[in-house]
Amino acid sequence: MSSDAAATPRSEFTIRGVLLGILITLVFTAAQVYLGLKVGLTFATSIPAAVISMALLRAFKTATIQENNIVQTIASAAGTLSSVIFVLPGLLMIGWWSHVPFLTTFGACLVGGILGVMYTIPLRRALVTNSDLPYPEGVAAAEVLKVGTGSRAGAAEGQAGLIAVVLGTLASALFAALAAAKIFAAEVAGYFKAGAGATGLGASSSLALMGAGHLMGITVGVAMFAGLAIAWGVLVPVMTSLHPMPGATVAEHALTIWRTEVRFMGAGVIGAAAIWTLGKLALPIWSGLMSAFEASKARKVGGAVIARTEQDIPIGIVGLVSLLLLAPAGWFLAHFLTGGPITSLAAPLVAIGVGYVLIAGLLAAAVCGYMAGLIGSSNSPVSGIAILTVLGASLMVGVVGRGVIGPDIAKALVAYALYVTTMVLAVAVVANDNLQDLKTGQLVDATPWKQQVALIIGVVAGAIVIPFVLEVMNGSYGFAGAPNLHAVAGTEPLNAPQATLISTLAKGVIGGDLNWTLLGYGALLGLGLVLVDIILRKSSNGRLSLPPLGVGLAIYLPSSVTAPVVVGAVIGWLYDRMVDKDRMGEAAKRLGVLIASGFIVGESLFNVALAAIIYFSKNPEPLAVPFAPSEHVGMIFALIAAAVVVAVLYGWARRSANRIQA
Numbered sequence: 001m002s003s004d005a006a007a008t009p010r011s012e013f014t015i016r017g018v019l020l021g022i023l024i025t026l027v028f029t030a031a032q033v034y035l036g037l038k039v040g041l042t043f044a045t046s047i048p049a050a051v052i053s054m055a056l057l058r059a060f061k062t063a064t065i066q067e068n069n070i071v072q073t074i075a076s077a078a079g080t081l082s083s084v085i086f087v088l089p090g091l092l093m094i095g096w097w098s099h100v101p102f103l104t105t106f107g108a109c110l111v112g113g114i115l116g117v118m119y120t121i122p123l124r125r126a127l128v129t130n131s132d133l134p135y136p137e138g139v140a141a142a143e144v145l146k147v148g149t150g151s152r153a154g155a156a157e158g159q160a161g162l163i164a165v166v167l168g169t170l171a172s173a174l175f176a177a178l179a180a181a182k183i184f185a186a187e188v189a190g191y192f193k194a195g196a197g198a199t200g201l202g203a204s205s206s207l208a209l210m211g212a213g214h215l216m217g218i219t220v221g222v223a224m225f226a227g228l229a230i231a232w233g234v235l236v237p238v239m240t241s242l243h244p245m246p247g248a249t250v251a252e253h254a255l256t257i258w259r260t261e262v263r264f265m266g267a268g269v270i271g272a273a274a275i276w277t278l279g280k281l282a283l284p285i286w287s288g289l290m291s292a293f294e295a296s297k298a299r300k301v302g303g304a305v306i307a308r309t310e311q312d313i314p315i316g317i318v319g320l321v322s323l324l325l326l327a328p329a330g331w332f333l334a335h336f337l338t339g340g341p342i343t344s345l346a347a348p349l350v351a352i353g354v355g356y357v358l359i360a361g362l363l364a365a366a367v368c369g370y371m372a373g374l375i376g377s378s379n380s381p382v383s384g385i386a387i388l389t390v391l392g393a394s395l396m397v398g399v400v401g402r403g404v405i406g407p408d409i410a411k412a413l414v415a416y417a418l419y420v421t422t423m424v425l426a427v428a429v430v431a432n433d434n435l436q437d438l439k440t441g442q443l444v445d446a447t448p449w450k451q452q453v454a455l456i457i458g459v460v461a462g463a464i465v466i467p468f469v470l471e472v473m474n475g476s477y478g479f480a481g482a483p484n485l486h487a488v489a490g491t492e493p494l495n496a497p498q499a500t501l502i503s504t505l506a507k508g509v510i511g512g513d514l515n516w517t518l519l520g521y522g523a524l525l526g527l528g529l530v531l532v533d534i535i536l537r538k539s540s541n542g543r544l545s546l547p548p549l550g551v552g553l554a555i556y557l558p559s560s561v562t563a564p565v566v567v568g569a570v571i572g573w574l575y576d577r578m579v580d581k582d583r584m585g586e587a588a589k590r591l592g593v594l595i596a597s598g599f600i601v602g603e604s605l606f607n608v609a610l611a612a613i614i615y616f617s618k619n620p621e622p623l624a625v626p627f628a629p630s631e632h633v634g635m636i637f638a639l640i641a642a643a644v645v646v647a648v649l650y651g652w653a654r655r656s657a658n659r660i661q662a
Contacts, residue, residue: 011063012447020056157587185638208603231258268520273529571646
């Protein structure tokens with residue numbers, strides 16, 4: 001990082017780059033919202049955004065690696081801020097909202113997102129520049145940018161990468177369209193008796209979920225497989241035998257017990273694993289914070305010129321913006337309470353809410369920033385942060401409202417706790433991504449303050465589009481359990497699994513009827529899984545692990561979601577092993593990642609468009625054809641088509657990589 005860089009004119013923060021970044025953000029945010037509502041998972045958008053940027057900006061002779069980096073920095077907000085949908089649908093599920101209000105939703109996303117950027121700026125030097133944290137996704141994005149802009153082979157790979165994203169997108173969208181037409185079955189499932197109980201397994205016929213599995217990797221895939229085995233191989237058979245349901249079908253029996261009992265144990269596993277993870281990171285986080293403050297002091301000593309590659313947004317501006325944001329935070333919190341049954345408690349509740357966003361947000365930013373560097377932003381246990389955040393918010397809000405408790409009061413307190421949690425989660429997820437992006441920038445000689453401004457732009461763009469997509473989903477499908485359902489008749493409500501858990505915890509804490517027993521059993525299971533993970537890591541010198549959060553997530557999520565993720569992780573692993581010895585094996589792996597990203601984008605965007613068609617046509621199955629086959633035949637069609645698509649596209653990726661000149 002030379003002095004040099006400052007003297008060389010370069011395109012970095014340009015109008016065309018900002019506009020392209022915003023456009024990609026809008027598209028990917030819509031896709032992320034749909035995927036998160038359906039399966040409780042989101043995907044990292046930095047790499048596909050970088051590939052798209054390089055392909056489109058290649059037409060400009062002045063385009064640089066730093067400009068492409070700004071585009072992916074803006075677009076990465078799509079993979080982060082979208083995670084607020086892990087909480088917001090809970091406000092519809094409890095009946096507080098019947099529609100998604102734009103201003104209230106936009107405000108929580110905007111304030112929390114910008115605070116997430118501000119809170120991580122003081123951590124950059126300690127956790128990025130002067131740290132040996134691996135930042136897996138940040139390093140991968142930097143490698144893609146270097147390869148795509150550094151040579152003729154890189155230019156060829158950049159072109160192949162764009163084709164890979166397009167092919168994956170088209171294949172996935174067509175697959176989803178055939179499922180919407182009822183030619184493919186939406187789910188492949190089978191349930192059966194298991195002694196006195198019942199069990200089974202379902203798997204969505206979804207290329208998007210398989211793509212998500214590839215991106216998550218084999219370690220998370222194995223953990224999710226373990227969770228499936230525990231949930232459907234042990235817990236569901238045992239608990240269905242203990243709680244018979246006369247008159248219910250085998251499938252109804254198994255699914256009801258999973259939904260009402262086993263799922264809560266999965267939540268306990270997630271909670272215990274999250275607490276363990278946070279506890280384990282307490283000392284490194286504290287050291288990182290202290291180093292950040294020391295670095296901030298050192299900048300002011302001696303009046304030395306700071307190299308361009310070390311220039312953050314000045315710490316004085318960071319502090320001022322953070323304090324100024326507390327005013328709109330308080331206004332949005334007060335606005336949320338206006339006209340409701342707890343308006344009289346607005347003053348103490350707003351004070352508590354602002355203080356909680358300030359302090360819990362700062363802690364969440366530090367924790368998520370460190371964890372993103374350690375294990376990657378996609379694998380960072382944001383679910384655990386959300387669980388701990390809503391428990392803390394619910395306990396504090398419950399204390400304020402204890403003296404005036406009643407059915408309407410309780411619902412209002414739960415709603416307020418969820419809204420405060422949304423703001424804190426926005427802080428956490430943007431911080432989760434910010435340091436990853438800054439690591440990419442460090443590796444490609446970027447200017448930190450320009451990246452930080454770019455991420456703020458991405459936050460604003462994402463905050464604008466999220467309320468609209470949420471409302472389209474609400475008006476088309478609705479959310480499971482919502483009393484004020486405005487969905488089109490005949491559609492299947494979205495499960496929004498994370499929001500279901502978060503709202504259930506808030507209701508349980510404030511209402512005093514949370515099923516602590518099942519959560520406790522799950523927590524004990526989580527501690528056992530932590531021990532297994534520790535033993536595996538030590539006995540294999542860190543080569544093997546079984547992330548407890550991944551196991552807990554698979555117990556908590558429907559098997560229809562987790563099974564295809566496991567399949568995708570295994571396919572991705574097999575593909576990577578297959579191309580390992582190829583001359584252009586690394587390029588083949590990158591193209592495989594881009595095909596998997598295309599799978600996610602295509603299906604997600606198609607289903608957002610389908611939701612809009614349903615919303616305006618009021619037809620729950622607008623694409624269904626009269627000659628659709630039986631469900632059994634549809635299952636066979638879906639399985640064959642998925643196998644063919646995966647084989648053909650991954651084969652194309654390998655051949656394309658081998659054609660690139662080294």
